[in-house]
Amino acid sequence: MHDWKVSVQEKKRLIDGALDELIPLVFPEELYRAARYLIEAGGKRLRPIVVLLSARALQPNIEIEQILPAAAAVELVHNFTLVHDDIMDADETRRSIETVHTKWGLSEGILAGDALYAKAFEILSYTLAKPENVTKCLRILSKACLHVCEGQWLDITFENDRRISEAQYLEMVQKKTASLYAAALAMGGILADGIEDEIQAMWEFGLAMGIAFQIRDDVLDLITPYDVLGKDRGSDLVEGKMTLIMIHGLRHGVKLNLSELTAEREIDEAVKTLEDAGSIAYAMEKAHEILDSGKSKIASLTDSEAKEELLKLAEYMISRTY
């Protein structure tokens, strides 16, 4: 029997190896130490894995060397956004260690993020593919970066604004999180020389996957203890982030005195209230619904081991516990 988890783990190892090689500790070493820090702390590498899977789903025999640089580029972009987001959200821990700006300082955190950003595009330029496909990937990845900035801008703007609707939340999350997943899937499709329809299908599947992933992330922020999550539980509540859960809760009469939610016990109580109002269940229902719709987009693509792994991985994304 085909064990999708073993196959995905193997891809993760390849990506970890590539990331390790791609950012050598050159002068000034401390900049590169700061840039490597979060990457070395781990991460699930879901985005680069789906680049590889998308490419293999459309072209099962594509060489790993042809798709690994693009996969690494996507992971670097993701890590760049984390480093800068942590500054904006004033978060002090991630992946169970200090955030970059907490350890090195504000300027250094900005620069470490900027360096990862540049490195992502440099690595993309080494892709062994038709140059016109590299240019297409460049366009898609840079546009995704722009959407991530737009989404993060909205996320900040939405903080503590109780008028935010479900539609506004979904638009924000589509930009902030899903656009990079969509780009990852589309880039895999482009490098596998997929036809327009296939790439479009992968893109739409990626969007759905990313939105579902983010909703699950919002849920985990509420229900997962620090030692599992690697960051403070309930940080979204404390920061007044408008999640689907919060929007549902507010619409159903849940009263949350956000500014005072600092003690563990108070966070427990707030989560309990949201659970009782059905807000967490509602968010998960929505995540399943969106993901199902996304899966249907790639239903017509030829079946393959990679396609099966993609679908399993998407399921994992909304059932994961960390």
Place this chain on the structure above:
Amino acid sequence: MHDWKVSVQEKKRLIDGALDELIPLVFPEELYRAARYLIEAGGKRLRPIVVLLSARALQPNIEIEQILPAAAAVELVHNFTLVHDDIMDADETRRSIETVHTKWGLSEGILAGDALYAKAFEILSYTLAKPENVTKCLRILSKACLHVCEGQWLDITFENDRRISEAQYLEMVQKKTASLYAAALAMGGILADGIEDEIQAMWEFGLAMGIAFQIRDDVLDLITPYDVLGKDRGSDLVEGKMTLIMIHGLRHGVKLNLSELTAEREIDEAVKTLEDAGSIAYAMEKAHEILDSGKSKIASLTDSEAKEELLKLAEYMISRTY
């Protein structure tokens, strides 16, 4: 007679027009207002101008449409670095207006810079050229961004460190400022389908031009009043930046109590001391020497109007008064 200034001004207008069109005010408009803000405030557009001149020097009839996106990309990268540098240096004014983070806030400043960064690479992907030349430009521009980060990291590290040598300063400036000029010249050469030697020559000329430009910038920071410079005079002194002038001054017994240099009168005195020690003259001498060596790199290239303009522009860069 060929008037190089008129020709350069015309190129500046083309670039201003392109920049204006390339960043439309789409949703969320305020992000794009913040991203456009510094660009709209003006700037000499020297970097994109040299992209155009370099291309025309190697291929006089190259269409403007083929080189304008790359030129705009370089200017966007430059503006991105200014937005983030202003945060790191805690500068409150530039181009006679508030800096982006002062006007919008820290998170917004980081995001506006990140958006410009992404936009630069997106615009590059629209270049009408052989796709392999676009990929080469991508590699060169992303590497330049990385070098800018390295240089900015060193600049911060060097602050108030009186042991910094001339060689260390030159290495820092080569990374922080000159690498983007070198990339601009090389990208022009690549898009004009120049041969390896021509691109290399342009690159080296760009490095020299950039170093000379930065030395002149350091001098202007000391001698130019606010209403001409558009930012506070003597900010380098106040921030303890190690410039060639400062390094020379310290080596020649100039004593500067940096932390107390806040009043206009005190800055006047500090500048006078550096002038009397010959530090400013020394820096300008060095700038001329480096630029002359850079000019020699492109001496063997076929003469053309664009090449003449490049050389005139380089001269202007180290004689300019703002």
